Amino acid sequence: MKIxxxxxxxxxxxxxxxxxxxxxxxxxxxxxxxxxxEVEVMHEANPRQGKNSHRVIITSHGSxxxxxxxxxxxxxxxxxxxxxxxIELQIRRIHEKTKSHGxxxxxxxxxxVSE
Numbered sequence: 001m002k003i004x005x006x007x008x009x010x011x012x013x014x015x016x017x018x019x020x021x022x023x024x025x026x027x028x029x030x031x032x033x034x035x036x037x038e039v040e041v042m043h044e045a046n047p048r049q050g051k052n053s054h055r056v057i058i059t060s061h062g063s064x065x066x067x068x069x070x071x072x073x074x075x076x077x078x079x080x081x082x083x084x085x086x087i088e089l090q091i092r093r094i095h096e097k098t099k100s101h102g103x104x105x106x107x108x109x110x111x112x113v114s115e
Contacts, residue, residue: 001028002036010043010054016076023084030095035062041076054079058087065094 003021005012024037040057052072056079060067069086073079 001025001034004036004038006038006040008040008042009045010041010076012041013076016041016080019077020080023080027088027091030091031098032091032094033062033064034060034067035064036060039080041079050074056080056083058083060087065090067091 001024003024005017005020020039024039027034038057038059038061040059042055042057044053044055046053051074054074054076055070055072056076057070058068058080067087067090069083069090071079071082071086073082
């Protein structure tokens with residue numbers, strides 16, 4: 001998975017890139033194919049938007065499904081955490097849909113009664 005981080009009107013914290021890569025790579029445990037993930041970090045210069053001054057948009061591209069999440073927060077990591085939770089819920093739903101939930105009942109199971 002290729003991770004691309006864009007910034008607009010913002011400077012990232014020194015550990016943001018490593019934390020973002022670690023959390024995004026942990027999404028590979030699901031069997032959903034994601035080729036590329038774009039993380040866009042924007043900062044609102046308006047001082048009245050203090051609690052929502054940082055916006056993070058996560059978008060996935062590739063052969064798998066399109067996933068997109070957007071979140072605002074008081075800093076980059078808080079906004080990223082909210083967006084990654086939304087992406088994880090989307091991936092979980094897709095993963096559950098692809099799982100086989102075929103349950104066998106007693107009527108459909110063949111029982112060997114030769115004993």
